[in-house]
Amino acid sequence: MGDRLIRVNMTDQSVELTDFPADWKLLGGRGLSARILLEECDPTCDPLGPDNVLVLAPGVLAGSSAPTSGRISVGTKSPLTGGIKEANSGGNPGQHLNKLGYRAIIVTGQPSDPERRYGLEVRADEVKLVPADDLKGVWNYATCAELATRYDKNASFISIGPAGELQLTGASVACTDQDNRYPARHAARGGPGAVMGSKGLKFVAVEPGRSPARAPARRKEFSALVKTYSREYLEGPGYQTFQYGTSAVVPIANMLHTFPYKNRTEGQSPDVENLDGKRIQESFEERGGGMHNCLTGCIVRCSNVVHDKEGEYKTSALEFETITLLGANCAIQSWEDVADLDRLCDEVGLDTIETGAAIAVLMDAGEMEFGDAEGAKDLLRQIADGTELGKVVGNGAAAVGKHTGHHRVPVVKGQAIPAWDPRPLKATGVTYASSPMGADHTAGLIVNPGLQESEFAAASQKAQVVNAVCDSSGFCQFVTPTLDDIRAFYSHFYGEEVTRQQIADLGWQCLQDEWEFNRRAGFTDADDVLPACMLEDAIGPQKVVFDVKPEIIQAAKQRLADTDELFSTKASG
Amino acid sequence: MAAMPIVTVPPPFQGPTLGQGEIPVDGTTVRACLAAAEAKFPGFEAQIFESSGALRRFVKLFVNGEQIALAELDTEVGPDDEVAVITPIAGG
Secondary structure, eight states: OOOEEEEEETTTTEEEEEEOOGGGTTOOHHHHHHHHHHHHSOTTSOTTSTTOOEEEEEOTTTTSSSTTOOOEEEEEEOTTTSSEEEEEEOSSHHHHHHHTTEEEEEEEOOOSSTTOOEEEEEOSSOEEEEEOGGGTTOOHHHHHHHHHHHSOTTOEEEEOOHHHHTTOTTBOEEEOOSSSOOSOEEEOTTOHHHHHHHTTEEEEEEOOTTOOOOOOSSHHHHHHHHHHHHHHHHHSHHHHTOTTOGGGGHHHHHHTTOSOBTTTTBSSOTTHHHHSHHHHHHHHHHHOOEEEOSSTTOSOOOEEEEEOTTSOEEEEOOOHHHIIIIIGGGTOOOHHHHHHHHHHHHHHTBOHHHHHHHHHHHHHTTSSOTTOHHHHHHHHHHHHHTOHHHHHHHTOHHHHHHHHTOSOOOEETTEEOOSSOTTTOHHHHHHHHHSTTSSOGGGOOOOOTTOOHHHHHHHHHHHHHHHHHHHHHTOOGGGOOOHHHHHHHHHHHHTSOOOHHHHHHHHHHHHHHHHHHHHHHTOOGGGOOOOHHHHHOOBTTTTBOOOOOHHHHHHTTSOOOOOHHHHHOOOOO | OOOOOEEEOOGGGOTTTTTOOEEEOOOSBHHHHHHHHHHHSTTSGGGTBOTTSOBOTTOEEEETTEEEOGGGTTOBOOTTOEEEEEOOOOOO
16 A cells, blocks of 8 residues: 555544655655645634644654654644744654654644544554543643553654643644653644644554554665664764763853853853753763663664652753753753753643743743742743743743733744854854744754855755755754765665755755745745844854844845755754 | 865864864874964864863864874874864754
């Protein structure tokens, strides 16, 4: 049987399986989501209404033996930005869906009764909706623990927490990791959890059964490529220096003045020693925990498992972005408090970047003390409870700015700026301004403070094209594939040569589809700007601001000639 | 131009080098090569070493792909050799 699409209509709770179009075979993940949304979703629709479309799409190589290639994209019209959104996640649902030959789940419509909850059961021989009212309002960990009792021991789950059910625009979609099946991996940015909540879909359970890995057309060549690529990655200096995950980046980011402090009024934190990922590593020996892979077949193993002082599991993974936005940016001094906040965000189903930025704006506005860790934890519980203040914070940084009237709101297209700061890293700022996603470091991160202005547009465009292809392939950005790497995997998987032109076109077409969606939604060049605080508030010893001319930002959206360098540039996010 | 050792600079450390990723230097040891790069681009070495002279713990040094320790800074290098500075970067 060929690949299929799962079409779920939440208005009448019907499920239909359709053939996956043959000419879409090189589309997966982000690229597939963009194509579906452009063709099937009205860009002017209410993001939380019945006309929005939610796409859950594994990458092209998910379910195969390609290393660290099982990521899943969640795409929709974002209730946070008003434009197209793709957020992707690790964990095993992407692997399992593709092993079963389901290249995407497309969710449309809305139940007439907003109080109803449903779950989608996905198996090789049957896909159906089931009632899930008993899980209404249940936090993510308890939801997945309950699901674990109902489904096969190797099933994986996609779920939302209370924030998604309350349709808050900072809400994430959780995916379970591969070992403990904790809902610790999140497609978080842009509020996809709110859209899932608006459709009454509480969870998706995927039972892979005994489905084998997807078989490549050229088995021998594909297998050889898997071995060579994995060996080179594991023997390379990048892996050797990156074995403790993203939290290890904290001191470098601080040195580069891109470890924002107190709502980005400074680029370095005086608490860097307490927030350094080294402290987390040191805890492993005494408390347990350690590094693991979030999805089956991962060779990066960047995910840390953090235990509390009693040696009990607390959270996973405590990432650089989370430590920055919920830690330094809120002047919260201890990594242990940030671990608590991370767990609460995973439980309630929230984007840690958006939520950290929102709390920092609230603190900067004088509504709360900077550094008030216990107050921040209480706020996250308030979000789950749906208090008025909780709902404001759960709707993100821009909502808090509007609520308080505060002037310093670091968002682009309504989405909070991640840790990587566009003032010292101006090419990354060009990505934030020009990307269809709003401020999103995974759309095209360039950590090079030495780039000259004449290089910004090309560097940003190159990073955006490479990352668009990577996010469509299923590869994790941390395994750093190049376009040449990805097309080699595609060529052996499909048994036909994928050319450089084809792979570059795939990346560019993805961006084109996304920009076109946003254009139809009403976005113009005037929206491709960074907020006033990035243009006016200087940081670092050089007192840098983001002062890149609008024409350079627009130049990043005009396709440049493909160069050899485009194909050898590693994905980075 | 005669061959010279090359110091390769990772993108995060290219602020002081004004975006230059490969610096040809005149030096016969790793230490001398790094010092020569500092002479060309002040501020470069401060990203690699603590004020105490210790290697920053997020930095690793490689000569022709082989990692060296702080105690091996006097490792000799020739005109065709590469001294690489490596640091991890990823988003999260």
